[in-house]
Amino acid sequence: MPQTAVADSGTGIPLKELAARHGLHSAAALPSLPAYFREIWAYRHFITAYSAARITSSFGQTRLGTLWQVMTPILNAAVYYLIFGVLLNTKGGDVSNFIAYLCTGVFLFGFTQTVTQAGISSIHGNLGLIRALHFPRAALPISILLIELRNMTASMTVLFIIVLATGEPLTVEWLLVPLILACLATFNCGLALFGARLGSKLTDIRQLVPFFIRVWMYGSAVLYPVQRFTDHLHGWKLWLIEANPMLVYIELMRHSLMENVKLASPVSQLWIEAGVWAALMFSVGIVYFWRGEKGYGRG
Amino acid sequence: MADPTEERVPTVVVDDAHVVYKVHGSPASGTGSPIASLKRLVTRTKMANIREVHAIKGISFVAYKGEAIGLVGSNGSGKSTLLRAIAGLMPAERGAVYAAGQPSLLGVNAVLMNDLSGERNVMLGCLAMGMSPADAKAKVKEIVDFSGINERGEFSTMPMRTYSSGMAARLRFSISAAKKHDVLLIDEALATGDARFRRRSEQRIRDLRADAGTVFLVSHSDSTIRDTCERSIWLESGVIRADGPTEDVLKEYATFMSK
Numbered sequence: 001m002p003q004t005a006v007a008d009s010g011t012g013i014p015l016k017e018l019a020a021r022h023g024l025h026s027a028a029a030l031p032s033l034p035a036y037f038r039e040i041w042a043y044r045h046f047i048t049a050y051s052a053a054r055i056t057s058s059f060g061q062t063r064l065g066t067l068w069q070v071m072t073p074i075l076n077a078a079v080y081y082l083i084f085g086v087l088l089n090t091k092g093g094d095v096s097n098f099i100a101y102l103c104t105g106v107f108l109f110g111f112t113q114t115v116t117q118a119g120i121s122s123i124h125g126n127l128g129l130i131r132a133l134h135f136p137r138a139a140l141p142i143s144i145l146l147i148e149l150r151n152m153t154a155s156m157t158v159l160f161i162i163v164l165a166t167g168e169p170l171t172v173e174w175l176l177v178p179l180i181l182a183c184l185a186t187f188n189c190g191l192a193l194f195g196a197r198l199g200s201k202l203t204d205i206r207q208l209v210p211f212f213i214r215v216w217m218y219g220s221a222v223l224y225p226v227q228r229f230t231d232h233l234h235g236w237k238l239w240l241i242e243a244n245p246m247l248v249y250i251e252l253m254r255h256s257l258m259e260n261v262k263l264a265s266p267v268s269q270l271w272i273e274a275g276v277w278a279a280l281m282f283s284v285g286i287v288y289f290w291r292g293e294k295g296y297g298r299g
Numbered sequence: 300m301a302d303p304t305e306e307r308v309p310t311v312v313v314d315d316a317h318v319v320y321k322v323h324g325s326p327a328s329g330t331g332s333p334i335a336s337l338k339r340l341v342t343r344t345k346m347a348n349i350r351e352v353h354a355i356k357g358i359s360f361v362a363y364k365g366e367a368i369g370l371v372g373s374n375g376s377g378k379s380t381l382l383r384a385i386a387g388l389m390p391a392e393r394g395a396v397y398a399a400g401q402p403s404l405l406g407v408n409a410v411l412m413n414d415l416s417g418e419r420n421v422m423l424g425c426l427a428m429g430m431s432p433a434d435a436k437a438k439v440k441e442i443v444d445f446s447g448i449n450e451r452g453e454f455s456t457m458p459m460r461t462y463s464s465g466m467a468a469r470l471r472f473s474i475s476a477a478k479k480h481d482v483l484l485i486d487e488a489l490a491t492g493d494a495r496f497r498r499r500s501e502q503r504i505r506d507l508r509a510d511a512g513t514v515f516l517v518s519h520s521d522s523t524i525r526d527t528c529e530r531s532i533w534l535e536s537g538v539i540r541a542d543g544p545t546e547d548v549l550k551e552y553a554t555f556m557s558k
Contacts, residue, residue, distance in 0.1 A: 015314040015359060019397035022309050027387025027396050045435075046426040053415055053423055060414030060458070131388050133427050134401055203323055297389040298320045 028294050036290050039136045047139045051146040073155040076110075077103050077162055095225045096260055100163045104257060105222035105250045107155045111148055112188055112246060113213050118144045119192030120199035120206055123296050130297050137296050138289055141192035149185055156181070163257045173256045180256065184249045186278040190285030197292045220246040226264045245277040310482055310513040311362040311385055311402065315394035318355035318377075318384045354380040356537040357394065362482075367504070367514040369528035369545060371552050377537040378517045382484040385515065400481035403428065405472060413460040417448055417470055420459055424474035438477050445503075446473035447496060469496050476503045483507055484515045501527055521549055 013021070031039060040047075059065045077099075085099050095101045122140040123130070130137065156177070164170065199205055219241060221229065229241045241247065242265050252270050254261045263270065354377045362368055370378045383389040384396050386404040411420045421442050425435035446469045448454045448462070459467060475483070485504070504527055508514055518524050524531060524545060531548040533541040540555070541548045 015312050015361065016395070016397075018309060018361065019312040019314070019395075022399070024309065024312055024397035024399050027385070027398050027402070028390035042429065043426075045432045046423075046429075049423050049426050053412055053419065057412045057414035131383055132404060134386060134388065134403065135427055135429075294387070294390045297383065
């Protein structure tokens with residue numbers, strides 16, 4: 001065993017130089033963005049294992065276990081059927097198949113809603129983990145996205161059944177569904193990353209999120225036909241509604257799954273907006289999150 | 300015994316590091332009412348429920364390859380925070396911490412999830428340390444065997460919440476010790492196991508050191524420090540009070556504590 005003398009370097013070299021001479025690097029240095037992407041990629045197995053573990057443990061104490069992943073959207077749809085289909089008997093007007101129209105909006109918006117809410121507390125709620133282990137912190141918001149994406153797959157299966165059961169035909173346009181979901185997932189990934197850093201700095205933001213989400217939901221024509229907006233809004237208000245990314249994704253999904261759906265904007269424009277929003281939100285989210293990478297342990 | 304004339308290779312250099320972290324919640328009494336909060340906002344005084352803790356106040360030292368360094372000090376003296384700063388988990392506010400490779404902290408609350416089985420936790424822990432899935436799978440049995448949690452029946456397939464605190468601590472230590480680290484930071488994990496496991500883990504630390512790593516050990520047990528470390532650093536309120544051979548430092552520390 002080596003003899004250890006007193007702590008000082010003994011050689012009189014400044015510590016910074018000593019570190020540089022032996023190739024030691026500062027633990028607090030921010031990696032470049034490409035290096036960060038490589039780091040996240042290297043930890044992909046951890047991210048998937050962690051999300052799978054989170055899903056198992058969230059249903060761990062229930063009897064039905066992961067069956068709840070499918071049960072939750074079915075129950076959701078049943079509630080909306082009860083209220084809008086049976087009690088209010090919503091029919092006709094602008095939308096011929098209101099139940100399918102409604103469920104598409106509710107399920108898609110629910111995906112974004114849960115990712116936003118869970119993303120905001122993904123850093124703050126995992127401080128113990130962050131202060132114990134070294135891994136790219138983006139793994140936490142990304143695993144939130146993966147968890148919700150898995151729940152979304154279950155919801156989509158339920159949605160397909162509802163849409164077919166309410167008399168819509170199976171068309172070629174259904175092939176576009178994965179593409180829409182991919183755009184939405186990319187958008188949500190950026191949202192989770194952005195929210196994660198915001199929520200780690202401003203813990204008060206969590207109290208405001210429910211209000212923000214509610215305004216966003218009413219602006220996305222989830223519970224009523226989009227014509228409620230387009231019929232009487234003009235100018236910047238209409239522009240604001242039409243640019244709403246969630247409205248874009250929900251409209252595209254409705255258009256692909258159902259016949260005779262009136263849209264607020266032409267389909268080609270919707271597709272461009274869907275792509276631009278996904279790319280924009282993801283870039284903003286990842287850059288904003290990456291710049292804070294080294295500070296998350298401070299709380 | 301290393302040749303004292305041979306140039307020693309530093310693995311961790313801490314250069315006048317200050318660590319500050321924030322604590323949310325736990326407002327002082329009398330500041331909880333909405334009016335008090337509003338008053339704070341208007342008068343722009345500091346938020347009472349966010350407090351800053353200046354845990355490390357300007358520490359400098361160099362650790363060399365093959366050393367095992369014990370960290371001693373009373374509760375709240377900044378030992379755990381110093382380990383986190385070395386691991387890069389809590390960055391230094393001023394000054395700098397340089398390290399070889401990625402120092403790895405054997406913490407008390409790692410990735411482990413209580414609703415999952417021990418085996419799955421081992422797998423998750425290995426992946427979190429950056430192992431490939433194949434390596435991790437190959438290590439699972441070895442880790443479970445080393446931890447000895449299966450000595451009382453098939454505990455490795457049971458959820459972690461059924462484990463005693465000692466068993467959980469043993470499993471966590473075993474996971475961290477499964478990988479070779481350039482710099483291993485251990486935070487009081489050895490105190491939790493029983494006598495047999497403690498002997499085994501001390502042996503494992505010696506093995507890790509033989510692989511030319513550096514080990515930092517935080518412990519309140521003098522005998523653990525004496526058995527594993529020949530150099531010790533005594534921290535008090537975020538500053539170094541003594542740094543040198545374990546016997547001398549522990550003697551000084553004991554005199555201070557008995558006052």
